[in-house]
Amino acid sequence: xxxxxxxxxxxxxxxxxxxxxxxxxxxxxxxxxxxxxxxxxxxxxxxxxxxxxxxxxxxxxxxxxxxxxxxxxxxxxxxxxxxxxxxxxxxxxxxxxxxxxxxxxxxxxxxxxxxxxxxxxxxxxxxxxxxxxxxxxxxxxxxxxxxxxxxxxxxxxxxxxxxxxxxxxxxxxxxxxxxxxxxxxxxxxxxxxxxxxxxxxxxxxxxxxxxxxxxxxxxxxxxxxxxxxxxxxxxxxxxxxxxxxxxxxxxxxxxxxxxxxxxxxxxxxxxxxxxxxxxxxxxxxxxxxxxxxxxxxxxxxxxxxxxxxxxxxxxxxxxxxxxxxxxxxxxxxxxxxxxxxxxxxxxxxxxxxxxxxxxxxxxxxxxxxxxxxxxxxxxxxxxxxxxxxxxxxxxxxxxxxxxxxxxxxxxxxxxxxxxxxxxxxxxxxxxxxxxxxxxxxxxxxxxxxxxxxxxxxxxxxxxxxxxxxxxxxxxxxxxxxxxxxxxxxxxxxxxxxxxxxxxxxxxxxxxxxxxxxxxxxxxxxxxxxxxxxxxxxxxxxxxxxxxxxxxxxxxxx
Numbered sequence: 015x016x017x018x019x020x021x022x023x024x025x026x027x028x029x030x031x032x033x034x035x036x037x038x039x040x041x042x043x044x045x046x047x048x049x050x051x052x053x054x055x056x057x058x059x060x061x062x063x064x065x066x067x068x069x070x071x072x073x074x075x076x077x078x079x080x081x082x083x084x085x086x087x088x089x090x091x092x093x094x095x096x097x098x099x100x101x102x103x104x105x106x107x108x109x110x111x112x113x114x115x116x117x118x119x120x121x122x123x124x125x126x127x128x129x130x131x132x133x134x135x136x137x138x139x140x141x142x143x144x145x146x147x148x149x150x151x152x153x154x155x156x157x158x159x160x161x162x163x164x165x166x167x168x169x170x171x172x173x174x175x176x177x178x179x180x181x182x183x184x185x186x187x188x189x190x191x192x193x194x195x196x197x198x199x200x201x202x203x204x205x206x207x208x209x210x211x212x213x214x215x216x217x218x219x220x221x222x223x224x225x226x227x228x229x230x231x232x233x234x235x236x237x238x239x240x241x242x243x244x245x246x247x248x249x250x251x252x253x254x255x256x257x258x259x260x261x262x263x264x265x266x267x268x269x270x271x272x273x274x275x276x277x278x279x280x281x282x283x284x285x286x287x288x289x290x291x292x293x294x295x296x297x298x299x300x301x302x303x304x305x306x307x308x309x310x311x312x313x314x315x316x317x318x319x320x321x322x323x324x325x326x327x328x329x330x331x332x333x334x335x336x337x338x339x340x341x342x343x344x345x346x347x348x349x350x351x352x353x354x355x356x357x358x359x360x361x362x363x364x365x366x367x368x369x370x371x372x373x374x375x376x377x378x379x380x381x382x383x384x385x386x387x388x389x390x391x392x393x394x395x396x397x398x399x400x401x402x403x404x405x406x407x408x409x410x411x412x413x414x415x416x417x418x419x420x421x422x423x424x425x426x427x428x429x430x431x432x433x434x435x436x437x438x439x440x441x442x443x444x445x446x447x448x449x450x451x452x453x454x455x456x457x458x459x460x461x462x463x464x465x466x467x468x469x470x471x472x473x474x475x476x477x478x479x480x481x482x483x484x485x486x487x488x489x490x491x492x493x494x495x496x497x498x499x500x501x502x503x504x505x506x507x508x509x510x511x512x513x514x515x516x517x518x519x520x521x522x523x524x525x526x527x528x529x530x531x532x533x534x535x536x537x538x539x540x541x542x543x544x545x546x547x548x549x550x551x552x553x554x555x556x557x558x559x560x561x562x563x564x565x566x567x568x569x570x571x
Contacts, residue, residue, distance in 0.1 A: 178484020
């Protein structure tokens with residue numbers, strides 16, 4: 015399994031996690047922002063009127079209204095990225111990573127506008143009478159590139175598992191087990207039944223559920239986040255300042271955090287921004303294609319709101335929770351993940367400038383240190399050799415080696431800095447990241463220890479709604495490739511895999527998701543760039559028709 019994960023990580027390093035990928039993503043959004051004269055700013059207030067259904071007409075084809083399409087798409091994007099993804103970005107890139115997340119969302123608002131408009135324009139009616147759309151349809155119907163549409167559709171199916179399903183339920187079950195002690199398999203069984211009941215009803219039932227679930231879960235999370243921020247009110251200004259002050263210098267070492275370069279902040283900020291709002295990935299247009307709209311542009315206008323709500327509002331709240339609470343620099347008691355841990359051959363200190371620099375260079379890959387190979391002598395769980403244990407990009411302290419929750423005695427084999435026996439547990443104090451970091455931050459509030467329950471409940475609702483929406487995306491991709499009749503078989507596999515992932519290791523799936531995201535994003539960005547003139551003329555035609563239909567209304571044009 016580790017060999018497969020390493021192979022997939024190597025592939026991902028050339029595409030999704032490559033140096034050039036963020037530039038392609040941001041560059042496309044920036045191009046359309048200038049080319050269409052900043053529609054995310056000029057049309058924002060108008061988009062709010064559209065989503066309320068002010069300009070709807072009777073008889074439009076589709077399966078959902080504007081608001082339902084928006085909440086369905088939001089339920090696919092508002093997920094673990096908003097809770098765990100922001101924490102991971104700050105953990106790796108420091109506060110400056112938040113700035114790049116926001117920039118990704120700002121230009122992503124325009125990218126969403128373009129991809130949703132074009133996907134809605136070239137949608138089709140499926141065999142079962144429902145509306146089917148997405149980037150694969152404009153690739154086929156306008157660009158006449160069926161091969162590219164096939165790649166996108168296949169990547170969407172894989173991504174529905176790698177992004178929308180397996181990691182989501184794995185995060186839910188792990189969080190509920192850690193917080194409430196609930197059995198992971200039991201959690202998986204209950205949620206699998208609920209998932210099946212929702213997705214078997216098709217887009218109308220999915221839309222009905224998400225239109226109620228999304229506002230509710232956002233409200234719960236908002237109350238919890240504001241309680242942390244207000245509780246740590248004296249840190250609000252310094253937190254906001256650090257997002258911008260570290261932008262041109264990188265983040266300096268502080269507490270257990272060993273520092274981050276400008277490049278790390280940029281790459282992780284953009285990467286987490288994309289994972290959070292999916293602008294440019296081409297997933298949300300699949301949900302919006304089902305909407306009843308008299309003009310494709312009107313649905314594109316609704317999509318402008320998605321990155322704003324998902325990233326600029328929710329992710330910024332999470333970032334302020336993490337930064338104002340200060341937990342992102344604190345070493346906390348935890349059990350080390352095998353992937354996050356490494357044993358170095360010598361002892362190092364993070365209390366001196368020289369030691370911090372050596373450790374930071376090793377972690378960032380600029381000047382690797384020697385890793386330990388051989389046998390560790392352990393007495394009552396304490397390592398006797400002169401080594402250093404790295405966990406979660408920090409120097410671990412008070413390390414204890416255990417098996418079955420008991421300290422061990424004897425020798426353990428270490429190969430290339432990793433224990434060969436993966437059943438061993440290494441515990442101690444180190445930085446933490448992802449959902450556990452956000453959960454800890456929520457305890458630094460008026461809710462105290464109970465704050466972690468807000469994160470667990472939020473993660474449950476966010477991640478479950480994401481799994482619901484991605485089942486629809488995958489189903490539409492199956493419809494494109496194999497027809498409507500294939501969808502029921504896809505849903506069966508989707509539900510079974512959802513249950514298994516509740517208690518199985520999904521490390522490989524997370525790595526695979528990075529590849530599938532890129533295989534969706536790159537064809538989609540290529541397609542919308544090819545249709546730039548089509549997009550511009552479609553927008554111009556929309557405003558001409560709108561002025562005829564609603565002469566009494568003011569427009570942003």
